[in-house]
Amino acid sequence: xxxxxxxxxxxxxxxxxxxxxxxxxxxxxxxxxxxxxxxxxxxxxxxxxxxxxxxxxxxxxxxxxxxxxxxxxxxxxxxxxxxxxxxxxxxxxxxxxxxxxxxxxxxxxxxxxxxxxxxxxxxxxxxxxxxxxxxxxxxxxxxxxxxxxxxxxxxxxxxxxxxxxxxxxxxxxxxxxxxxxxxxxxxxxxxxxxxxxxxxxxxxxxxxxxxxxxxxxxxxxxxxxxxxxxxxxxxxxxxxxxxxxxxxxxxxxxxxxxxxxxxxxxxxxxxxxxxxxxxxxxxxxxxxxxx
Numbered sequence: 150x151x152x153x154x155x156x157x158x159x160x161x162x163x164x165x166x167x168x169x170x171x172x173x174x175x176x177x178x179x180x181x182x183x184x185x186x187x188x189x190x191x192x193x194x195x196x197x198x199x200x201x202x203x204x205x206x207x208x209x210x211x212x213x214x215x216x217x218x219x220x221x222x223x224x225x226x227x228x229x230x231x232x233x234x235x236x237x238x239x240x241x242x243x244x245x246x247x248x249x250x251x252x253x254x255x256x257x258x259x260x261x262x263x264x265x266x267x268x269x270x271x272x273x274x275x276x277x278x279x280x281x282x283x284x285x286x287x288x289x290x291x292x293x294x295x296x297x298x299x300x301x302x303x304x305x306x307x308x309x310x311x312x313x314x315x316x317x318x319x320x321x322x323x324x325x326x327x328x329x330x331x332x333x334x335x336x337x338x339x340x341x342x343x344x345x346x347x348x349x350x351x352x353x354x355x356x357x358x359x360x361x362x363x364x365x366x367x368x369x370x371x372x373x374x375x376x377x378x379x380x381x382x383x384x385x386x387x388x389x390x391x392x393x394x395x396x397x398x399x400x401x402x403x404x405x406x407x408x409x410x411x412x413x414x415x416x417x418x419x420x421x422x423x424x425x426x427x428x429x430x431x432x433x434x435x436x437x438x439x440x
Contacts, residue, residue, distance in 0.1 A: 155181040188236040200347035207349040214265040239341035243329035253368040258340035260372025271322040278352040283388035315380035328360040355381030376430040
């Protein structure tokens with residue numbers, strides 16, 4: 150059935166059936182490349198269908214601000230719904246061996262586009278995500294015996310200090326899944342597009358940086374132009390690591406934050422980063438936390 154839907158969509162757009170290629174790896178959607186220029190997504194279940202409808206509203210809003218992302222060619226409301234997108238040449242940042250100035254350039258461009266996105270009015274009906282309450286998370290971990298009282302008190306003090314340094318900003322339109330696999334890099338090793346808008350929501354802007362490694366956040370935040378977000382970004386990195394520690398193991402997920410121990414072990418990298426004389430505003434933040 151899925152292949153027949155893909156073939157029918159391709160035929161309407163003048164793409165022969167032998168140029169329809171399944172694209173593996175999608176968690177929420179079945180995907181097909183239709184020739185060189187089109188990309189078809191068909192949701193796997195009802196929840197993914199809801200997210201696809203949300204994307205149909207969010208992607209045009211993002212593109213109106215200048216955010217680089219694949220445009221919607223057509224959205225077919227049926228059972229299941231189908232979304233046909235422009236195909237952006239490129240590969241996810243996690244699969245491109247970029248480092249140094251070239252990687253930093255991609256991330257600065259990403260940060261620039263995120264600033265455009267966050268200034269746009271959110272489409273009506275988007276869900277709100279508060280990112281979770283780290284104080285409540287610490288309390289829960291202490292009550293279940295996952296952390297000792299002294300560690301719980303230390304964590305609470307860290308989060309209290311981060312809250313004092315930077316209170317939450319007003320909610321804005323978020324992509325919601327700014328992870329390396331959704332940041333496309335073109336053949337010229339430039340930022341090509343931010344894709345996969347199924348987790349779009351309203352929330353505070355600092356949450357947008359929580360699925361990037363902190364070393365990647367540094368140039369992304371430079372491009373974004375709001376260094377004052379650093380304490381809130383660190384807050385989300387630490388609190389989401391604690392949440393991940395309570396989840397059962399998972400397999401088959403591409404993103405590094407999915408397996409619980411991966412997210413938790415990244416905290417060690419966060420601490421190493423803060424102890425490595427990082428650039429501002431991170432250096433000042435590290436000194437403040439040590440005070």
